[in-house]
Amino acid sequence: MTVRIHELPDPPARDPEGGLGALTTEKGNLPLDSVGVHATITGHVAGIDLVQGFHNPFDVPLEATYIFPLPDRAAVTALRMEAADRVVEGTLKERGRARRDYDAAIASGRRAAIAEEDRPDVFAMRVGNIQPGERVTLRLRLVQPLSRDSATEATFRFPLVVAPRYIPGVPLDDERAGPGTSDDTDAVPDASRISPPVLLPGFPNPVRLSIDVDIDPAGLPLTDIASTLHVVAEENGRVSLRPGERLDRDFVLRLRHAEHESASLALAPDETGDEGTFTLTVLPSGETRPRPRDLVLILDRSGSMQGWKMVAARRAAARIIDTLRTEDRFTVLSFDNVIDTPRGLDLDLAPGTDRNRFRAVEHLAGLEARGGTEMLTPLLKAGRLLDDPSRDRVLVLITDGQIGNEDQILARLGPQLHDVRVHTIGIDRAVNAGFLNRLAALGGGHCELVESEDRLDAAMRDLHHRIAAPIATNLTLDAELDIVPDSVAPRLGALFPGVPLVVSGRYRGRPGPVTLNGTKPDGTAWTRHAPPVHTTDRAATALWARAHLRDLEDRYTVGEDLEKRIIDTSLRFGVLCRFTAFVAVDSEVTADVRTPHRVVQPVERPSGWGAPAPRRAARPLAADYGRTDDLDLPDFLHAGPPRAAPPPAPVAPASMPAPAYGAAPAAPRRAAPRPSGTTFKDEIARALERLRAVPDTPHDRRAHLLNDLLPALESIVRRMEAQSQDATALAALRDDLRTLTTTPDADVQALWTRALETLADHTPRRPFWKRGR
Amino acid sequence: MDGTWTIGELADRAAAALAAGGETPANGRVRDLPNERLIRWYTTIGLVDPPLGRRGRTALYGRRHLLQLVAVKRRQAAGRSIAEIQVELAAATDESLERIADLPTTTGKERERFWRDRPDISHRPATVTGYDTPRPPVVQGVRLGPDVTLLLEASHLTDDDLTAIASAARPLLEELHRRGLTRSAAPPRRSQ
Numbered sequence: 001m002t003v004r005i006h007e008l009p010d011p012p013a014r015d016p017e018g019g020l021g022a023l024t025t026e027k028g029n030l031p032l033d034s035v036g037v038h039a040t041i042t043g044h045v046a047g048i049d050l051v052q053g054f055h056n057p058f059d060v061p062l063e064a065t066y067i068f069p070l071p072d073r074a075a076v077t078a079l080r081m082e083a084a085d086r087v088v089e090g091t092l093k094e095r096g097r098a099r100r101d102y103d104a105a106i107a108s109g110r111r112a113a114i115a116e117e118d119r120p121d122v123f124a125m126r127v128g129n130i131q132p133g134e135r136v137t138l139r140l141r142l143v144q145p146l147s148r149d150s151a152t153e154a155t156f157r158f159p160l161v162v163a164p165r166y167i168p169g170v171p172l173d174d175e176r177a178g179p180g181t182s183d184d185t186d187a188v189p190d191a192s193r194i195s196p197p198v199l200l201p202g203f204p205n206p207v208r209l210s211i212d213v214d215i216d217p218a219g220l221p222l223t224d225i226a227s228t229l230h231v232v233a234e235e236n237g238r239v240s241l242r243p244g245e246r247l248d249r250d251f252v253l254r255l256r257h258a259e260h261e262s263a264s265l266a267l268a269p270d271e272t273g274d275e276g277t278f279t280l281t282v283l284p285s286g287e288t289r290p291r292p293r294d295l296v297l298i299l300d301r302s303g304s305m306q307g308w309k310m311v312a313a314r315r316a317a318a319r320i321i322d323t324l325r326t327e328d329r330f331t332v333l334s335f336d337n338v339i340d341t342p343r344g345l346d347l348d349l350a351p352g353t354d355r356n357r358f359r360a361v362e363h364l365a366g367l368e369a370r371g372g373t374e375m376l377t378p379l380l381k382a383g384r385l386l387d388d389p390s391r392d393r394v395l396v397l398i399t400d401g402q403i404g405n406e407d408q409i410l411a412r413l414g415p416q417l418h419d420v421r422v423h424t425i426g427i428d429r430a431v432n433a434g435f436l437n438r439l440a441a442l443g444g445g446h447c448e449l450v451e452s453e454d455r456l457d458a459a460m461r462d463l464h465h466r467i468a469a470p471i472a473t474n475l476t477l478d479a480e481l482d483i484v485p486d487s488v489a490p491r492l493g494a495l496f497p498g499v500p501l502v503v504s505g506r507y508r509g510r511p512g513p514v515t516l517n518g519t520k521p522d523g524t525a526w527t528r529h530a531p532p533v534h535t536t537d538r539a540a541t542a543l544w545a546r547a548h549l550r551d552l553e554d555r556y557t558v559g560e561d562l563e564k565r566i567i568d569t570s571l572r573f574g575v576l577c578r579f580t581a582f583v584a585v586d587s588e589v590t591a592d593v594r595t596p597h598r599v600v601q602p603v604e605r606p607s608g609w610g611a612p613a614p615r616r617a618a619r620p621l622a623a624d625y626g627r628t629d630d631l632d633l634p635d636f637l638h639a640g641p642p643r644a645a646p647p648p649a650p651v652a653p654a655s656m657p658a659p660a661y662g663a664a665p666a667a668p669r670r671a672a673p674r675p676s677g678t679t680f681k682d683e684i685a686r687a688l689e690r691l692r693a694v695p696d697t698p699h700d701r702r703a704h705l706l707n708d709l710l711p712a713l714e715s716i717v718r719r720m721e722a723q724s725q726d727a728t729a730l731a732a733l734r735d736d737l738r739t740l741t742t743t744p745d746a747d748v749q750a751l752w753t754r755a756l757e758t759l760a761d762h763t764p765r766r767p768f769w770k771r772g773r
Numbered sequence: 774m775d776g777t778w779t780i781g782e783l784a785d786r787a788a789a790a791l792a793a794g795g796e797t798p799a800n801g802r803v804r805d806l807p808n809e810r811l812i813r814w815y816t817t818i819g820l821v822d823p824p825l826g827r828r829g830r831t832a833l834y835g836r837r838h839l840l841q842l843v844a845v846k847r848r849q850a851a852g853r854s855i856a857e858i859q860v861e862l863a864a865a866t867d868e869s870l871e872r873i874a875d876l877p878t879t880t881g882k883e884r885e886r887f888w889r890d891r892p893d894i895s896h897r898p899a900t901v902t903g904y905d906t907p908r909p910p911v912v913q914g915v916r917l918g919p920d921v922t923l924l925l926e927a928s929h930l931t932d933d934d935l936t937a938i939a940s941a942a943r944p945l946l947e948e949l950h951r952r953g954l955t956r957s958a959a960p961p962r963r964s965q
Contacts, residue, residue, distance in 0.1 A: 029860075183824075197819030199859065200859050599864040
């Protein structure tokens with residue numbers, strides 16, 4: 001077999017500051033010294049060992065935190081810690097318990113590590129009590145499905161850096177949830193967990209990166225490979241990374257292979273029990289005659305889109321506008337902190353006439369990157385514009401997705417998007433794939449990721465087909481197979497020409513065929529039949545569990561009460577999620593009992609980011625940009641320190657208001673002060689403390705509920721309602737406690753648990769990974 | 774010394790510690806004195822830890838932050854670039870920060886053991902100069918840009934006044950810049 005390797009185009013030349021002549025690279029202060037990715041691709045599944053090496057260059061015990069990305073669809077199935085010839089296997093536990101175990105281990109002087117998920121594609125590794133001079137190696141075991149771009153193309157994408165994200169909202173006054181650089185806000189209550197410090201350009205590179213990918217050609221005859229990083233092909237289908245690359249972009253490997261059959265159903269029975277996992281793959285083909293449609297194109301022109309990304313975004317948008325016909329209606333919303341529209345297209349959707357399309361393209365040509373990424377407003381506006389259920393409604397979002405308030409957007413948008421199809425086009429070398437995939441899945445659409453202008457050319461050939469009319473909608477599974485109810489993931493959306501559909505689920509009992517049914521645009525039926533094939537693929541169950549957990553997590557975000565089910569599923573199938581964590585604790589006590597030195601590993605600046613904006617001649621500022629400073633480009637993207645204190649600075653020692661990057665500047669615009677809930681929170685926290693101190697006997701608990709908690713609740717609820725604060729849950733608890741007085745044999749234990757949960761939900765210490773209200 | 778400070782107090786303490794050290798920055802740039810914006814930037818690049826916590830809307834800082842800030846400034850005064858400083862100081866331990874920052878022992882603990890101080894007993898006769906001569910009139914200045922200053926005879930300026938002056942001066946500064954009458958760049962633009 002011969003495999004050609006194309007190197008995708010280089011990023012612009014390295015920053016001229018690169019390479020500090022004066023300093024020889026001594027052993028740096030930073031704890032992370034190596035990252036290794038070892039992947040084996042079999043068919044359309046990659047098994048990955050991720051190895052993170054930490055060392056302690058200090059003369060005191062160290063706790064290192066590394067905020068790192070993983071592929072958003074990857075299932076993390078194991079953690080192992082190796083230090084000083086000791087090997088400790090991690091255990092998957094409920095997240096709160098895992099965090100307590102970790103803290104206790106550190107406090108007692110033992111080595112420990114914990115891996116947590118903060119976004120589907122952003123994770124945090126903490127490893128503590130590394131002894132001076134010691135090395136600790138953490139191994140994560142992952143399985144990841146390749147993304148199927150077409151019948152003949154598949155992509156292996158492994159992200160290497162968490163890019164800086166725009167954090168909207170007002171700072172919270174709670175304790176910080178994590179050690180990162182952004183403040184937690186009401187819109188992003190865990191911003192401090194996803195914002196690692198960023199290295200300046202040209203930092204002497206201390207992290208050794210190695211990637212090797214073994215491609216098993218047995219299942220998939222390969223014809224072509226392309227990669228974003230410099231790779232060398234070796235024999236036996238192995239591809240390795242040239243040494244010296246930085247962790248500053250996604251590693252993308254595109255594999256082209258011969259075409260497969262059009263529908264397949266793989267059944268992987270469990271080793272024990274009569275259940276199993278099925279995976280259904282359908283490769284739809286054919287053209288459809290498009291129906292008239294309403295289209296809103298949303299274009300992110302925020303500061304982080306600076307450079308090639310803005311150019312690519314404009315081209316993608318123009319291409320989509322080109323495909324519109326007179327019977328379609330459309331508009332374009334370009335946004336940063338404010339929304340702009342082409343002239344003449346600003347009030348409502350306009351017909352796709354020559355003149356309107358020209359106006360839209362003209363508008364695009366004038367766009368430059370600037371300002372913040374206030375993404376929710378344009379999405380909600382698009383939802384309002386797309387309100388005619390008789391038409392095909394399509395929303396296309398073009399962005400790098402570098403925002404932190406994914407949950408807020410999905411929770412607000414979810415209920416609004418009935419039957420609106422959402423397509424996302426992600427443009428970045430370190431794209432927020434997790435968010436863009438979630439949004440597209442929510443809207444039953446397609447997500448296309450583009451990491452270079454060349455890739456854009458390739459993607460554009462097919463893109464307009466994919467975001468045109470679907471081949472079939474209203475998909476349902478009709479099976480002789482006994483499918484476990486509500487286990488199919490991802491949720492069935494629509495079939496688009498050339499976009500493979502892969503769904504998986506759980507079945508019981510005997511194998512049988514599955515039929516996928518749908519409706520064509522003209523109303524006639526569409527069917528595809530798949531006979532079962534047995535496999536012993538162990539990865540299938542983990543991949544299904546991950547897809548299913550992500551579905552459940554998205555539904556949790558929108559408001560369903562699924563926490564227990566998510567935790568149970570995660571623990572049963574051994575796959576990490578937002579509500580669980582892998583924790584590994586060494587039994588050996590190695591450190592004095594004292595707080596270790598804490599370090600957060602700073603990360604690379606993403607490739608292609610941050611050519612500083614050219615200084616343009618002064619020009620009166622739009623009112624919206626007056627004194628606010630809503631850059632979503634952090635200052636480190638400029639070569640030097642930020643502008644000095646803004647002139648005019650008074651001679652007298654009086655300080656001008658100094659706006660800050662990130663969360664703070666948003667405050668003046670949404671001036672609504674936080675409700676004065678702090679005192680209630682404190683009262684509830686005290687009631688919770690008293691509750692926890694009561695001895696564990698039904699008698700004591702009953703007495704406490706009636707004599708202490710009930711009067712306290714009566715008072716708190718009355719006063720909260722008087723201030724029109726939301727006290728629904730507390731009032732419900734109060735009413736149930738009242739019934740306790742009249743029913744002597746009531747279930748005290750259940751009420752007790754409920755009281756604990758309800759009160760805990762109302763105190764400031766609600767775990768940051770749980771939904772805000 | 775123990776306790777927490779707002780970001781403004783942290784900047785003041787750092788400035789005081791640097792002044793007490795008696796060093797003038799090698800490059801003499803006054804704007805390199807720590808200010809709030811600079812501290813936030815240092816946080817994003819890992820030179821200063823994020824705040825300890827918040828009291829209401831106010832972020833709180835502690836001694837490690839002061840050490841970090843002063844250490845950065847000491848290195849800058851020695852002519853190091855910020856990139857070189859990041860290599861050395863990101864993630865540094867308290868011990869090495871203490872060594873580099875070399876805080877004057879009095880910082881924040883002014884006169885803790887005041888009972889050991891002896892009075893100055895050198896006696897000089899009082900000299901009177903300028904008695905009866907009229908004092909020169911005092912005017913106030915507001916710095917509009919690095920090389921543009923507005924002189925006023927008003928005796929007192931409130932924050933409001935300053936804000937109003939700042940926004941009224943913007944067109945003037947732009948005009949001066951257009952004409953090349955001021956070396957500095959135009960007022961900071963916030964449009965990117």
